[in-house]
Amino acid sequence: MSSDKDVKTKVLSLLEDSRPDKDVKTEVLTLDAGLLEGGGQVIRNCIGLSYIISCLLNKPVKLLNARAKRKDPGLKPQHASGLKLMQDLYQAELQGGNIGSQEIYFKPNGVNTSDTFIADTQTAGSITLLIQISLPALLFSAPPPKKKLFLPPRSKKVILKGGTTVIASPPIDFLIEVFKPIVEREFGLHFNINVVGRGYYPQGKGEVVLRVDPIVERTLKPLNLVDRGEITKVRGRVTIANKSKQIGKRMATAASEVLTEAALPELENIQFDIEINSEKINAGKGLIRLWAETSTGCIISGNDIKETPEEVGKNAAEKFIRNIKHGGCVDEHLQDQLIIFMALAESRSKLVSGPITLHTRTAIHFIETMSGAKFHIKKLDSSESLVNIQDNSLDWDEGMYLIECEGIGLMVSE
Numbered sequence: 213m214s215s216d217k218d219v220k221t222k223v224l225s226l227l228e229d230s231r232p233d234k235d236v237k238t239e240v241l242t243l244d245a246g247l248l249e250g251g252g253q254v255i256r257n258c259i260g261l262s263y264i265i266s267c268l269l270n271k272p273v274k275l276l277n278a279r280a281k282r283k284d285p286g287l288k289p290q291h292a293s294g295l296k297l298m299q300d301l302y303q304a305e306l307q308g309g310n311i312g313s314q315e316i317y318f319k320p321n322g323v324n325t326s327d328t329f330i331a332d333t334q335t336a337g338s339i340t341l342l343i344q345i346s347l348p349a350l351l352f353s354a355p356p357p358k359k360k361l362f363l364p365p366r367s368k369k370v371i372l373k374g375g376t377t378v379i380a381s382p383p384i385d386f387l388i389e390v391f392k393p394i395v396e397r398e399f400g401l402h403f404n405i406n407v408v409g410r411g412y413y414p415q416g417k418g419e420v421v422l423r424v425d426p427i428v429e430r431t432l433k434p435l436n437l438v439d440r441g442e443i444t445k446v447r448g449r450v451t452i453a454n455k456s457k458q459i460g461k462r463m464a465t466a467a468s469e470v471l472t473e474a475a476l477p478e479l480e481n482i483q484f485d486i487e488i489n490s491e492k493i494n495a496g497k498g499l500i501r502l503w504a505e506t507s508t509g510c511i512i513s514g515n516d517i518k519e520t521p522e523e524v525g526k527n528a529a530e531k532f533i534r535n536i537k538h539g540g541c542v543d544e545h546l547q548d549q550l551i552i553f554m555a556l557a558e559s560r561s562k563l564v565s566g567p568i569t570l571h572t573r574t575a576i577h578f579i580e581t582m583s584g585a586k587f588h589i590k591k592l593d594s595s596e597s598l599v600n601i602q603d604n605s606l607d608w609d610e611g612m613y614l615i616e617c618e619g620i621g622l623m624v625s626e
Contacts, residue, residue: 240317241271243581248602249574250281252291255316256345257552257575259298261582262318272305272319273582279314286312290337290374294345297331297370300324301349323353327366333374336416338381342372343405343422348552351401352624354426365426375411376418377451377499377517382545384410384420385451385501390511390546397509399553400433401425410489412453428624435554435561437541438614441508448484452498459521460486463500466525474533478504500524502532510541538566539612548572551617555585558621564592567609573601576615586618 245254255278262273279285287295288311295309295316302320309316331342354365376384382391388405396402403424411418448467450460464484471479482502501515514532518524535543541564542550548571554561565572568589576587589599592612599606599613 239271240274241582242274242276243578244277245275245316246277246280247574248577249570250277251279252288252341253548253571253574254278254578255287255291256294256341257578258582259295259316259318260345260348260552261579262298262302262304262320272317274318275316277314278308278316286314287316288337289333289335290341293331293333293337293374294342297329297342297346298349300329301346301353323355325355328369328371330371331373333416336375336378336411336413336418338378339372339374339376339411339418339420340381340384340387342370342374343387343420344549346370346422347403347424348556350403350422350424351427351432352556352622353424354428354624365428368424368426370422370424372420372422373411373416374418375413375416376407376420377410378413379517383499383501383515383517384418385449385499386513386515386545389501389503390513390543391549394437394509394511394542394546395550395553398433398435398437399557400430401427401553410451410453426624431621431623432553432557432619434557434559434619435550435563435617437508437510438562438564439508440510440512440539440541440564441506443478443504443536444507445505446479446482446502447504448482448500448502449487450484450498450500451487451489453489455488455498457486457488459498460484460488462521463498463525463528466522467500467502467529468525470526470529471533474529476533476536479533479536498524500528502528504532504536508541511546512536513543513545535566540564540566542566544569544571548575551575551587551615552579554587554615554617555579555583555619556622557617557619559619561617561619563615565613565615567611568601568613568615570608572615573608576601583620585620588616590614590616 292311299306301324303322303324305319307317350368406421408419450463452460499517503513505511512535514528516524516528547565580587591599
């Protein structure tokens with residue numbers, strides 16, 4: 213694995229003059245995106261790291277079998293939009309970025325010095341997933357500072373259009389209420405998410421403005437989430453579009469019934485806030501979310517969006533209870549989203565989690581392969597033995613785990 217000094221030097225040289233000699237043939241890093249989870253998350257992690265990998269290995273990235281394990285393989289609108297955004301950020305050569313493509317070639321050529329970018333799915337494609345693919349790149353998008361004329365890097369603005377509350381993706385509220393406070397505090401980064409308008413399936417038409425402060429002359433701090441502590445606050449919120457407050461009350465009632473049946477003292481008598489938004493869409497949808505804050509700063513959540521109010525409330529409460537009961541420091545959505553930042557951070561990151569999701573196992577496999585960071589997973593039972601993320605015989609849906617990572621300590625420096 214490259215030392216921190218090597219990483220800094222290679223990142224610096226690529227940021228300053230990253231365009232390779234046209235006469236030099238560059239080896240391609242080819243990856244099978246159909247392994248493990250085999251979905252869009254592989255694309256987000258691999259392309260999100262592609263610029264950094266060009267720094268470390270001087271290789272463009274080629275993905276085969278994109279979303280091979282989905283019912284409708286190949287790129288969907290949000291994946292194509294994410295790739296186009298990354299192409300703009302990296303001034304990259306992109307092949308296979310069209311909807312339906314299962315083979316992608318991505319060759320970064322240098323950070324775009326523009327301050328504003330736009331990504332529009334033109335559908336209800338998930339804005340949350342656009343943020344996931346672009347945030348790591350935006351954090352390291354500033355040119356190396358000049359010692360004698362050092363000024364803080366200008367923030368990057370990305371206007372994102374599509375769906376904010378859609379099925380098969382965490383809602384934008386999850387990023388604001390759970391993901392953002394954790395990664396800002398733990399890793400020492402800063403960004404802002406402003407919801408201009410919400411977008412629901414199938415119309416979309418949502419808009420979010422993301423502002424990111426690039427980091428220079430320092431690394432991301434290592435993550436240390438190993439003790440959940442005691443639950444100190446539990447909150448519930450219902451957000452509905454173009455529907456009566458009564459619909460929101462039905463969601464909250466269904467959730468409360470499930471929470472009461474769980475017979476957990478900390479989950480009793482939760483009061484739900486109900487928000488009604490007037491959006492420019494024909495039909496409204498509803499979202500319910502629950503989250504708990506703990507004495508050690510953990511945030512555990514559960515959310516759902518479905519067709520009927522009762523189904524939404526019931527499913528959200530069941531997910532929330534499952535995350536509370538496993539005893540880990542994060543829920544299943546936050547778990548895999550921390551992996552890429554653990555790899556880029558300095559020193560050793562530690563995370564105690566409940567059951568390891570297939571998304572997390574997939575993220576570790578590809579991020580470790582690409583970045584050189586080293587992950588170790590230990591099951592916290594009587595044996596406390598190290599486990600292999602590709603071991604399908606293990607019951608990953610049970611128990612608690614310690615995820616440790618020796619990060620590469622990436623830094624933009626002169």
